[in-house]
Amino acid sequence: xxxxxxxxxxxxxxxxxxxxxxxxxxxxxxxxxxxxxxxxxxxxxxxxxxxxxxxxxxxxxxxxxxxxxxxxxxxxxxxxxxxxxxxxxxxxxxxxxxxxxxxxxxxxxxxxxxxxxxxxxxxxxxxxxxxxxxxxxxxxxxxxxxxxxxxxxxxxxxxxxxxxxxxx
Amino acid sequence: xxxxxxxxxxxxxxxxxxxxxxxxxxxxxxxxxxxxxxxxxxxxxxxxxxxxxxxxxxxxxxxxxxxxxxxxxxxxxxxxxxxxxxxxxxxxxxxxxxxxxxxxxxxxxxxxxxxxxxxxxxxxxxxxxxxxxxxxxxxxxxxxxxxxxxxxxxxxxxxxxxxxxxxxxxxxxxxxxxxxxxxxxxxxxxxxxxxxxxxxxxxxxxxxxxxxxxxxxxxxxxxxxxxxxxxxxxxxxxxxxxxxxxxxxxxxxxxxxxxxxxxxxxxxxxx
Numbered sequence: 001x002x003x004x005x006x007x008x009x010x011x012x013x014x015x016x017x018x019x020x021x022x023x024x025x026x027x028x029x030x031x032x033x034x035x036x037x038x039x040x041x042x043x044x045x046x047x048x049x050x051x052x053x054x055x056x057x058x059x060x061x062x063x064x065x066x067x068x069x070x071x072x073x074x075x076x077x078x079x080x081x082x083x084x085x086x087x088x089x090x091x092x093x094x095x096x097x098x099x100x101x102x103x104x105x106x107x108x109x110x111x112x113x114x115x116x117x118x119x120x121x122x123x124x125x126x127x128x129x130x131x132x133x134x135x136x137x138x139x140x141x142x143x144x145x146x147x148x149x150x151x152x153x154x155x156x157x158x159x160x161x162x163x164x165x166x167x168x
Numbered sequence: 169x170x171x172x173x174x175x176x177x178x179x180x181x182x183x184x185x186x187x188x189x190x191x192x193x194x195x196x197x198x199x200x201x202x203x204x205x206x207x208x209x210x211x212x213x214x215x216x217x218x219x220x221x222x223x224x225x226x227x228x229x230x231x232x233x234x235x236x237x238x239x240x241x242x243x244x245x246x247x248x249x250x251x252x253x254x255x256x257x258x259x260x261x262x263x264x265x266x267x268x269x270x271x272x273x274x275x276x277x278x279x280x281x282x283x284x285x286x287x288x289x290x291x292x293x294x295x296x297x298x299x300x301x302x303x304x305x306x307x308x309x310x311x312x313x314x315x316x317x318x319x320x321x322x323x324x325x326x327x328x329x330x331x332x333x334x335x336x337x338x339x340x341x342x343x344x345x346x347x348x349x350x351x352x353x354x355x356x357x358x359x360x361x362x363x364x365x366x367x368x369x370x371x372x373x374x375x376x377x378x379x380x381x382x383x384x385x386x387x388x389x390x391x392x393x394x395x396x397x398x399x400x401x402x403x404x405x406x407x408x409x410x411x412x413x414x415x416x417x418x419x420x421x422x423x424x425x426x427x428x429x430x431x432x433x434x435x436x437x438x439x
Contacts (some may be wrong), residue, residue: 012310013353020317027325030332045284045387048277052410057341060348067392085354093195096408101199101271103182103350105206153344154335156362 023040023047060151063106065133067141076147079136080106106132110148110164129166144168178289178308181421182249185282188414189261190241192279193234196268200230207270222263237264250292275411278322282419285315311408315422320380327376336373339365345407353406355393375399383423393420 026032026042036041080102087096109125134144135145148164209226211217225233237260244253261283267278288311291304330336335344344366345351346358360368375395382388397417404413 005299005306009306014402016310016314016317020316020321023321024324027328030329045277045281046318047321047325048274048281050326052326052341052345053329054333054335054341057335057344057348057351060350062349079343081349084350088353088355093410094198096410097196097271098199098202099350100273101202101206104270150350153340153347155338155340156343156365158347 013168058152058154061103061107061110061150062149063110063132064147064149066147067133067137068143068145069138069141071142072153073145076145079138102132106148110146110166126168129168133168174305174308174312175291176420177424178291178312179249179286181418182254182286182289183245184418184421185279185286185415186241186244186257188256188267188335188411188418189264189279189283190238190245191414192275192411193238193241193264195266199271200234200267203268203270204230209267209269210259220263220266223267226267228433233263233267248292249290251287252289252293254283254287254290269302273409273412275409275415278412278419279415281318282315282415282422285311285318287311289315312422315419316383317421319422320383322378324380326380327380330373332367336369339369342368351407353408356406372399391421393423396420400439 022042023046026039026047027143029118032039032043062078062081064078066076067074080099083095083102084099087093087099105128109128112125129144129146132146133141137144144167146164147162148166149160150163151158151160153159204226209220209223211220222233222237225236238251240256240260244257247253247280258280265272265280268276289308291308294300295304301321330341333341339362342360343362346360346365379392379396383392397420400413400416404410
């Protein structure tokens, strides 16, 4: 190995040591703001995670759908949960991801909706619910009801409450 | 260890990543229309044009991008691992993650990180300058060492975050995962009492924290990798995080090639 190669390797070892030290700082002090290119790069790309953080495993939202036809309300269905369950029984990862996508869609859509007065900015959420009904409900329904339910677990206790009831 | 052994190992690791990526494309493909309806992709900056340039193909036809990428991956699994295909795959993978932004998860972040590192891993084609052979080998070994460091740091980060979390320390996090809808396999139901939750929770914390340090000690390496595989198999089956479990298990491959002690930096860098 040539002398210049040894020098280059020395520099590489020093750079790796600096990188490890910097990463450990980011690990020990997770509240360091990510407002610069370096901090953002480190926290987002070089140190992916942490996974399964406390905030991600506290709440779970479900969207129940029911419709009225011939003056009768149908039993509530939960197609997103059905997709989730079927993904395991059919070993179909596409269904699992679809369930994840739809949860993201309805959580973001419905949590924005203020039922007292639906402002134009909330129309996207309403449009989403209409498309949800068109996908999973019958086209002949007179009315549609959405029940948005939150399950929360904390300190070994689980509670369930209805966040929104929307009827169209 | 001979350089040839290392080249074979690098090829196996890179091709495993490519095969995983191909698998990912296949199960994401049916969702592309819904994802684009939900959050259409647009270029917002010059950096975006550069970083996500392969997504220009989606403006013509989304299937063209996915199909082209799938074919590239099939070809890359067959041909010799090289700088050019490694770079193009990494570029396309970052673009794929951007296209499926609403549904990306930890597996995509880990995958892209290791695909970036994988650009420097190949030893082919031979570069046409003096001492290139030696430089390519050193670059490859440094990249491999960097991959090992990053993987250990990911575990350390995850373990330390759990150690700071009251709900992980008390075992309540395990209870949450076990009881909340959409967090576990609905066909596998456990009735876990508080003591079991605490034991499981601390086992995860100790494993993740311990991995970051003990993986560098030769006698702990194989037991840790075996424990890790079991840990991720449980994650895949019980939590349904198949993609995350697979990519983590593939990345264990970065620790396998060296017969000598990996904590000896000279062994890695200077052969």
